[in-house]
Amino acid sequence: METEVYYSALKKGQGHAGCFEAMIRGIEADVSQFGEGSFVGIKMTVGDEKSTGHIKPEVVRVLVEKLKGQGARPFVFDTNVIYSGHRQNAVDHLNLAYRKGFTPDNLGCPYIIADSVFGTDSKSVKVDFNNVKEIKVPSLVTVMEDLIVLSHVTGHIMSGFAGSMKNVAMGMASRAGKQIQHSSLKPYIDTARCSLCGTCIEHCPVSAISEHSGKAFINSRLCIGCCECISACKLDAVNINWKEDADIFAERMAEYACGILSMIKRKLFINFAFDVTTECDCIAGDDPRIVSDTGIFASKDVLAVDKACFDMLTQSRDIFSRGGRIKAHLHEFEYAQKVGLGSTQYKLVEVA
Numbered sequence: 001m002e003t004e005v006y007y008s009a010l011k012k013g014q015g016h017a018g019c020f021e022a023m024i025r026g027i028e029a030d031v032s033q034f035g036e037g038s039f040v041g042i043k044m045t046v047g048d049e050k051s052t053g054h055i056k057p058e059v060v061r062v063l064v065e066k067l068k069g070q071g072a073r074p075f076v077f078d079t080n081v082i083y084s085g086h087r088q089n090a091v092d093h094l095n096l097a098y099r100k101g102f103t104p105d106n107l108g109c110p111y112i113i114a115d116s117v118f119g120t121d122s123k124s125v126k127v128d129f130n131n132v133k134e135i136k137v138p139s140l141v142t143v144m145e146d147l148i149v150l151s152h153v154t155g156h157i158m159s160g161f162a163g164s165m166k167n168v169a170m171g172m173a174s175r176a177g178k179q180i181q182h183s184s185l186k187p188y189i190d191t192a193r194c195s196l197c198g199t200c201i202e203h204c205p206v207s208a209i210s211e212h213s214g215k216a217f218i219n220s221r222l223c224i225g226c227c228e229c230i231s232a233c234k235l236d237a238v239n240i241n242w243k244e245d246a247d248i249f250a251e252r253m254a255e256y257a258c259g260i261l262s263m264i265k266r267k268l269f270i271n272f273a274f275d276v277t278t279e280c281d282c283i284a285g286d287d288p289r290i291v292s293d294t295g296i297f298a299s300k301d302v303l304a305v306d307k308a309c310f311d312m313l314t315q316s317r318d319i320f321s322r323g324g325r326i327k328a329h330l331h332e333f334e335y336a337q338k339v340g341l342g343s344t345q346y347k348l349v350e351v352a
Ligand code: SF4
Pocket: 189, 193, 194, 195, 196, 197, 198, 199, 200, 201, 216, 232, 233, 234, 235, 236, 237, 238
């Protein structure tokens, strides 16, 4: 069955907020489902300290004001991450958000870290998929009825393409849930390439990498599969099994997204194809943009919105495959449809 995906093309001189305003006018009926008194969680991420492509507070505010205008009680939220940086606990995470302008004044609503100060708020929910039999999520997710997911579309070191599905699967899992999704990843060092520069050793959040016979060495018993070392190594000396490990990672994400979204009544997914970088906002510094700014996509179907966006951005070539090495996103689209997450068939409706 074809699902409708709405598309607001970025027009000259319009700006991201203007493009979003046009989108919101175009999907009035979908936005109006979040009615009087409803607590609407707006899921997004502020990204790493150095990322610049994330969705900006003034853009989020367009939606916040619209929701407040129809009597809803919106709040913006994210969760803590498993790798190093400023988002491992809610105190550093909130301070980072405020430094990047995500203050209640700028957003027009509170910004909340959903899984508590140390990321320990983690409830287990039974599911029945091939790889995952229970998901671990902040308790907020288990009682949430209204959700709008705002995703900055980027590439991703493991899953190739990152949009709404990843924002839900990783971004709405607790730290324990994130770790489980990463647990299939078993990186190893290509010793012929390693110069023992030490960068991966510095970046590993669990000290799983050490020097051994003049090369870096990963202790797989300590490794949590966070991928930091893969993106840190400039000599491509950290490898994984790109076919099997990455495909299972993609399957776990699809299963997590499916489990999470099945608990929530009203949902809307909005992808922003602006400032698209090779790496996701968690690790991007000032990555070069890999495609020109395109526009905004919205749908009630998390899979359809990602697929439509991916198709539009890869018309000339698959910019997310890193020269054909990464294909996990293609497997993820197929697998996500198989587990019932949504539809890869869609009808694109352009809003004025
Ligand atoms: S970052 Fe790469 S080159 Fe440097 S020590 Fe680690 S594996 Fe070796």
